[in-house]
Amino acid sequence: MELENLYQEIILDHAKKPRHFGLLVDATHRSEGHNPLCGDQVTLTLEVRDGVITEIGFEGCGCAIALATASLMSSAIQGKSTDEALQFSQQVLQAVTSQCDDTEPLGDLAALTGVRRFPMRVKCATLALHAIQDALTSGSIERK
Amino acid sequence: MELENLYQEIILDHAKKPRHFGLLVDATHRSEGHNPLCGDQVTLTLEVRDGVITEIGFEGCGCAIALATASLMSSAIQGKSTDEALQFSQQVLQAVTSQCDDTEPLGDLAALTGVRRFPMRVKCATLALHAIQDALTSGSIERK
């Protein structure tokens, strides 16, 4: 057991005080994620202007891992282009699900790799990651 | 194993040369029995006059035990009153399914008790017994 590895300082911090909490009114992209086994749920909204994510906001209920992932990811991709954001979320996804060891490029998100040793919790981390990918690839909101 | 007990002379004899084989044209009572597990099947016809079984005939396909039981029973109850026949078939039924040891009153039918040691074969013996009881209790044919 490496509980300290899973519940690192930064994760607990983001879980207790999630950044970017609250949905955007002027969202251009939106997605919802749901984990049927545990009931965790996240709704994500993005504002994308000229290919750049200018704002991001989420709501949801879930465990510390799910909330911290959403919060950390939101902080990381705000200001990134959608392509960069997609690529980055893919990197993080790989890092939490596989054994690849180069966690340098992940920055703060490297903390999430502790989840690898807890297979039943990997889904908690991937919930927000999938939601972001969904929002970017198929979550465009039709303007009235 | 007491195969000799199961396949006694008299049983083999009745199985090979079943008595009363063939259905009656003027039957007053009729019934059919079917064993879904093995596919054995018997059709039984009776002619009852003034409460007495004057004729009996059966057809069917089945193993030696099933055929011998039908043949032996037919021989035994022809000429008996329906009440006597019912009572007798009940006695035989008990003798092949339980451990009761007084097989004296069964006459030739006592040979059937060998089946007790072969639980999977008891149903072969009871097929004809149930058919006789059905014919007598609910098999009355409406006359045109």
Add this chain to the structure above:
Amino acid sequence: MAGSVGQVSLPPVELAEFPILAQRVHGNRLAYLDNAATTQKPRSVIESMTHYYEHDNANVHRGVHLLSQRATDAFDAARVKLAQFIGAQNPNSVLWTKGCTEAINLVAQTWGLANLGPDKRILLSAMEHHANIVPWQMVAERTGVTITPIPVSDEGVLDIDWLRANLDETVALVGVKQICNALGTVNPIGEIATMAHAVGALILVDGAQALAHAPANVVADDLDFYAMSAHKAYGPTGVGALYVRPEILRDLAPYQGGGDMIRTVSWEGTTYNDPPNRFEAGTPNIAGVIGFGAALDFLTRIGIDRIHLHEESLLEYGTSALSAVPGLTLRGTAPCKAAILSFTLDGIHPHDLGTLLDGHGVAIRSGHHCCMPLMKRLGVPATARASLAVYNTQQDIDQLVFALHEAKRVFA
């Protein structure tokens, strides 16, 4: 062996009967408190199946050779045991299924499709497991029957007055858990059966959580359908049972088609066998049924009364121990409760609790417990749940409480 030390009784079984309990988890003694999900198996149950495979394995009913006869005898004997255990008079009123979920689906697909329509209503307790909700929603889609939840109080008590007021001759079925897996509530099934029958409705009781703790007597409680899972009662996975009142069963249309459930098959038409075979198409879970029988032998040997007393004593101890943990809220505080302790802890999500407790060897469940509508009703997304069984001890609860305090330290 039996008896009580201070306030908590000792288990009425030797823990050594349960091989799995001897192991260490992450360096700690295993405190297995996830019994409502599945119980552990006594050696006698495991061995009954090993013995079957090593000595008697054969297909049942259709063979005349010795192995088949032995397999059939053992298989049929289990049906008699289960019928006796739940007070059914006729062993043939008990059908083997894959589990409790399939048992309820069987009722929905046979009795339900044949008897429900847009003019009928089904009342299901608001605390039902998805297994007793979704099959009916699927039937509702086909038949147009209306499903209405029977309200539940904040404490987790079923609103019997509401039920009384809402029962009328449009109600075809009342569906209710005997014991709630999420909250522990024990529902008054006998009373509900009487009320349902008074308006001509049938009653289906989900006995999944009750079989190993306080099983129904289907005759005394006057039940129409009673659904069970072996794996929640010290038996193997992959087998369960459904009791159906014989008068209903006699005319019930078949469920799945295949071998053993037929009388004759032809391309022109097929006739069906009598119950129980009519509802048991294909090769059954022979080893599983035999293991289920061994589990019932185990329960009978220990005695439901002694099991009940022990679990009650643990519940009492656990309730006060948990209540003393700051920030902990017990969910489900019905006066009549089985040994299930559901709770939330301020500031720590139940999933995180599950992982943190596991680190201390404490196995609990966290989540919605397949009761999403109930969670919504109670206004919590999930709870943590410690559920007790005959082999649990005061030490298990103490270990849980210790681990809770440790978890709080991590999240402080």
Add this chain to the structure above:
Amino acid sequence: MAGSVGQVSLPPVELAEFPILAQRVHGNRLAYLDNAATTQKPRSVIESMTHYYEHDNANVHRGVHLLSQRATDAFDAARVKLAQFIGAQNPNSVLWTKGCTEAINLVAQTWGLANLGPDKRILLSAMEHHANIVPWQMVAERTGVTITPIPVSDEGVLDIDWLRANLDETVALVGVKQICNALGTVNPIGEIATMAHAVGALILVDGAQALAHAPANVVADDLDFYAMSAHKAYGPTGVGALYVRPEILRDLAPYQGGGDMIRTVSWEGTTYNDPPNRFEAGTPNIAGVIGFGAALDFLTRIGIDRIHLHEESLLEYGTSALSAVPGLTLRGTAPCKAAILSFTLDGIHPHDLGTLLDGHGVAIRSGHHCCMPLMKRLGVPATARASLAVYNTQQDIDQLVFALHEAKRVFA
């Protein structure tokens, strides 16, 4: 170990791997020749389940504690093994069921009810098992679909020309056994699949008898549905599987309702999970699935090719040995045959044969083998059947022949 003595090869396994074979039956060595009904289990399969119950037992998917994680890992690993074994590319295209019978019922109740109607036809081989007839008759009652048998010759060969002539765009499904349990016929499933697909029909293959002897490759054979039972392939009772082509599976309506198959449940409406979970409501047969996985490991270790060679050599020996018994008629003499020897003996009904052979330790099956329409077609009420497996030997066949002669003496 492997090799051949005179004409018959030796089993490619140690017989000691099968504990049950060591026993004596009525004082004689056991010659177990009822493998088409159910095979015996190697020690590794029995032990995999004992190990599960003694070390890892927990409910799968929903728990975060260590036992649940171990149980889930082992459970999921079996799905990967089965997918590989039958050549499926995606493990999630394999669904766990109670057995082959339930697998076919699942197709009938989901795909069948949604896609069949009075304008459609189903073609089923005239040698089908009741498990692949009755579920469709039940669907026909609801949908009005027409069921037509594909003729079979006296030797037990499917009439492919008839099939070719009768396939048109009204045909929605062709259903066929890969290997006939009653006669041993091996059907050309790949060829039939091509023919079916050419007119837009789907193909369902009943692989019950093939999995342990010559399993399909669902991709190479281009199958839409493939149904299996573990207990006929050295695995435990109570578990089977259904492969569904992923494109069909994706949109398939759910089967049974309950836990694990849902995404969200509410009184207003319920949404369903993705495959395979959508089709696996309730606690699965966890131990059974793990045992199934161990059986696949066993088959892979020995190698299907070696199994096939051995069984073929036994079949050849058995065919000539039985043909030499006066009054014996082999039923099922297709050129392409698996190691199943069905026969009748003049003057002795198959059931009597079954009992008489059992007296000499020889376990065979007698009856209609759940193929009543086929029996009718062949004009026999029943046959006696010796069906072979990897552990059978020349001695088993010799013992059978000896016992047949003894039986003839009794009935002489």
